[in-house]
Amino acid sequence: MNKGFISVVLLIAGSASAAWAMYSNSFYDAPPTPALEVVNADGEVVGEYRAPLARDILSEENAEDIIYGMRLLNETSRLLPDNVGNGLNCNSCHMAQGKRPLGAPYINTVGDYPKFMPRSQAVLDLTQRINGCFRRSMNGEPLPDDSAEMHAMQAYMAWLAKDLEPGQRVNIENMDYFKVGQYTPDPVRGERIYSQQCAACHGQNGEGMKDQFGDYIFPALWGDESFNIGAGMARLSRAAPFVKHNMPLGVSLHAPLGQIELSEQDAVDVSAYFTVKPRPDFPDKIFDWPGVPNPPDSRY
Amino acid sequence: MKAVKYLVAMGLIGFLLIFAFAKSVPYWFAPKMENPPQVDIHNPALIAKGEYYARVADCVACHTAPGGKPFAGGLGMQTPLGAIYSTNITPDPTTGIGNYSYADFERAVRRGVRPDHTALYPAMPFVSYMIAKDEEIEAMYAYFMSAVEPVQQANQASTIPWPASMRWPVSLWHLMYAQPREFQPNPNRTAQENHGAYLVEGLAHCGACHTPRGIGFQEKALYDDTSGNFLAGSVLEGWFAKSLRNEGVGLETWSNADIVEFLRTGRTDITAAFGSMAEVVEHSTQYFTAPDLEAMAAYLSSLAPKPGREATWQPQSDTTTAQLRNGNFDSPGAIIYAQECAACHRMDGMGAPRVFPALAGNSIVFAEDPSSMIQVTMAGGRMPHTEHDTMAFAMPGFYHLSNQDLADVLNFIRNGWGNHGSEITPRDIARMRKIVDNAPQHFVPPAQEADYE
Numbered sequence: 001m002n003k004g005f006i007s008v009v010l011l012i013a014g015s016a017s018a019a020w021a022m023y024s025n026s027f028y029d030a031p032p033t034p035a036l037e038v039v040n041a042d043g044e045v046v047g048e049y050r051a052p053l054a055r056d057i058l059s060e061e062n063a064e065d066i067i068y069g070m071r072l073l074n075e076t077s078r079l080l081p082d083n084v085g086n087g088l089n090c091n092s093c094h095m096a097q098g099k100r101p102l103g104a105p106y107i108n109t110v111g112d113y114p115k116f117m118p119r120s121q122a123v124l125d126l127t128q129r130i131n132g133c134f135r136r137s138m139n140g141e142p143l144p145d146d147s148a149e150m151h152a153m154q155a156y157m158a159w160l161a162k163d164l165e166p167g168q169r170v171n172i173e174n175m176d177y178f179k180v181g182q183y184t185p186d187p188v189r190g191e192r193i194y195s196q197q198c199a200a201c202h203g204q205n206g207e208g209m210k211d212q213f214g215d216y217i218f219p220a221l222w223g224d225e226s227f228n229i230g231a232g233m234a235r236l237s238r239a240a241p242f243v244k245h246n247m248p249l250g251v252s253l254h255a256p257l258g259q260i261e262l263s264e265q266d267a268v269d270v271s272a273y274f275t276v277k278p279r280p281d282f283p284d285k286i287f288d289w290p291g292v293p294n295p296p297d298s299r300y
Numbered sequence: 301m302k303a304v305k306y307l308v309a310m311g312l313i314g315f316l317l318i319f320a321f322a323k324s325v326p327y328w329f330a331p332k333m334e335n336p337p338q339v340d341i342h343n344p345a346l347i348a349k350g351e352y353y354a355r356v357a358d359c360v361a362c363h364t365a366p367g368g369k370p371f372a373g374g375l376g377m378q379t380p381l382g383a384i385y386s387t388n389i390t391p392d393p394t395t396g397i398g399n400y401s402y403a404d405f406e407r408a409v410r411r412g413v414r415p416d417h418t419a420l421y422p423a424m425p426f427v428s429y430m431i432a433k434d435e436e437i438e439a440m441y442a443y444f445m446s447a448v449e450p451v452q453q454a455n456q457a458s459t460i461p462w463p464a465s466m467r468w469p470v471s472l473w474h475l476m477y478a479q480p481r482e483f484q485p486n487p488n489r490t491a492q493e494n495h496g497a498y499l500v501e502g503l504a505h506c507g508a509c510h511t512p513r514g515i516g517f518q519e520k521a522l523y524d525d526t527s528g529n530f531l532a533g534s535v536l537e538g539w540f541a542k543s544l545r546n547e548g549v550g551l552e553t554w555s556n557a558d559i560v561e562f563l564r565t566g567r568t569d570i571t572a573a574f575g576s577m578a579e580v581v582e583h584s585t586q587y588f589t590a591p592d593l594e595a596m597a598a599y600l601s602s603l604a605p606k607p608g609r610e611a612t613w614q615p616q617s618d619t620t621t622a623q624l625r626n627g628n629f630d631s632p633g634a635i636i637y638a639q640e641c642a643a644c645h646r647m648d649g650m651g652a653p654r655v656f657p658a659l660a661g662n663s664i665v666f667a668e669d670p671s672s673m674i675q676v677t678m679a680g681g682r683m684p685h686t687e688h689d690t691m692a693f694a695m696p697g698f699y700h701l702s703n704q705d706l707a708d709v710l711n712f713i714r715n716g717w718g719n720h721g722s723e724i725t726p727r728d729i730a731r732m733r734k735i736v737d738n739a740p741q742h743f744v745p746p747a748q749e750a751d752y753e
Contacts, residue, residue, distance in 0.1 A: 028730040030702050054639035055632040055705065070638070071627045097639050200691040201655060209652060217652045250644060250656065250693045253680035257643065258696040 037171040038164065049170045051099040051107070051160060062155055069156030072149055073098065076138065078215050080149065085139035087208065087216040087225035093137065093233060095246050096256040098160060101172040102245040106157040108169050121290050126154060136231040139280045175241045183268040185236065190273030193266055197248050206277060222277030229299040230282030236297045239271040325471035326419055330411035336403040341442040350443025353436045357429065357503040358584035362386045372451040377423050382460035384421060392450040405441045412474060419470040427522065428505035431483040436503065477518035489602060496599025499592060507531055509541040509576065528606030538735035539575040540671040542663060547605035548613030549667055559597035563588065566684035570658040574681030575672065582684035615661055615718035621648040633712030636705055640698065649717040655693055660717030670724050673710060674732045703729040
């Protein structure tokens with residue numbers, strides 16, 4: 001055997017394995033994200049849904065509209081000061097760009113409206129529904145029906161559902177409306193949970209935390225800069241299911257926002273503590289639940 | 301034929317000579333101390349001091365398995381050839397170190413030799429502990445013998461296959477890289493800086509992770525010599541433990557107060573510890589006394605830049621904040637950032653003080669070696685729990701994003717808000733994905749021994 005031969009063999013083997021390492025690295029990518037089920041009107045599974053990726057927006061025909069909508073949902077308070085009366089943004093509550101099941105997502109929203117709303121005892125279309133959030137959650141003024149802003153927000157929501165056919169839904173819940181009534185709320189325990197698990201971000205007095213421009217990093221949970229008493233979040237039956245799956249964030253390794261799941265009792269207790277704190281009034285409350293009794297957890 | 305036999309015979313003889321030589325090394329190179337002092341292991345003041353020194357030396361981090369009893373060993377450390385396990389150092393007489401005399405303990409901790417005269421792998425940082433003072437070793441001995449709960453838990457055998465598992469060659473490593481050494485105070489430094497140097501080089505063993513390793517996997521410098529290699533930055537298990545020297549890619553932008561705050565609480569207003577550093581803070585540095593922390597900070601800021609790194613890193617002007625606030629999402633990186641990261645790290649890249657670290661001006665983001673940034677984004681990270689903050693926050697892992705998405709968003713933050721750094725390719729991401737997939741569950745410094753051949 002001669003050395004030349006051996007070195008040639010080694011050289012070939014070496015470069016082949018190096019090439020293979022590079023080649024295999026280039027296929028070593030993220031596994032496909034788990035899909036959600038798509039169901040038709042009869043509840044039969046007819047397909048799969050994966051929330052579209054951020055980069056996909058750029059190749060949409062109406063990219064500009066979708067992006068404007070996304071910005072308005074993320075930075076509502078800064079971009080629409082005339083319509084927002086507090087420090088919140090739509091996506092303060094609609095988690096992770098409206099893509100997160102159980103985090104009040106917009107995934108099925110466009111297809112689900114018009115829809116009957118018990119609170120107004122009427123069928124509302126999407127524009128009215130959004131303006132409901134403007135007047136209550138945002139403690140502000142409705143947007144004109146045909147404004148570019150209203151249009152853009154809906155364009156973003158439609159983008160999330162772009163692959164759904166009419167009549168199809170993604171098989172998810174917007175919120176986990178567990179039977180809050182079966183728990184006895186303990187606001188004293190709630191206060192303790194609040195100072196251990198919430199106050200570092202939302203402030204010891206629920207005042208939130210602002211950035212250098214005066215925009216909220218962590219929204220206020222009560223006081224003038226928070227949602228008014230007419231908002232869904234002011235009701236224990238809405239707040240506890242939200243908090244259970246979405247707060248605190250930034251405490252686990254789970255994408256998208258590092259959330260954990262609180263126990264139902266913890267979620268009820270802490271929500272019973274913050275929902276009843278002072279917050280703006282909602283004068284039009286007198287028109288709610290016309291002809292039917294107000295639910296027990298409404299604040300009026 | 302004859303020649304072959306001759307060669308084989310010579311080889312055998314040579315091998316036996318090396319073998320016998322290596323076997324003999326611990327006896328004369330690191331012998332057991334001759335007149336060991338009498339240590340009063342029941343002296344409460346001594347025990348209390350020992351507990352503190354053991355904190356500074358972070359014995360608990362390596363000698364405790366996740367979920368296991370303190371100091372009972374069993375933590376696995378990945379080496380290229382297999383896993384080795386830390387040992388039980390509780391005072392249990394059968395499975396722990398209950399039968400250790402003071403001299404045995406001193407020899408294991410400072411010289412890395414077990415009572416049976418075998419050499420310990422340098423995963424045990426005796427090369428750093430070597431300079432610890434006698435009184436510190438004595439105090440730790442008292443603490444381990446009297447105050448640590450004995451646990452009966454047999455040591456785990458390493459999974460390194462024979463012949464690489466043979467220990468005698470480790471002695472040769474000791475001979476080459478673990479020469480006896482004492483701490484040399486530098487007359488040009490203040491007493492405080494020298495005290496800091498003593499801790500950093502010794503018990504606190506910062507260099508075990510932050511000093512680059514040489515060909516034999518030895519630390520390239522054990523103190524601040526002229527090479528400037530000491531604490532100049534090193535990669536371990538896909539984390540980049542960056543330079544701690546007073547240079548642009550190091551701690552130049554940190555005040556001494558920042559360094560103290562970081563070591564005490566695991567975070568400052570703009571950054572937070574993650575990966576193995578989070579564990580160092582959680583188990584060790586959060587317990588340091590204020591004078592010890594201040595001394596270490598004073599020492600670290602006195603370290604001159606490594607030759608060639610004097611040019612300071614200057615931020616460029618920030619156009620990113622305005623770009624994002626104006627909704628100018630012209631690239632995949634920008635829009636991915638807006639959707640996946642901005643909720644926490646914010647449009648201005650400033651995060652939230654003590655909650656979410658800033659990315660603007662954060663040297664982890666523009667470090668020449670982007671390993672830490674890639675890994676923390678892919679796998680997530682947790683801040684240490686300390687008694688100073690009620691909550692410890694965590695960064696979610698974005699493993700599910702594609703290599704291309706991660707490369708785009710990381711290049712975006714690496715060159716955003718005035719940051720600037722080399723380009724990250726999807727292949728870099730793929731490489732890190734492999735490291736993350738094969739990572740041992742819990743971090744320990746890499747065992748260098750496997751490559752002693």
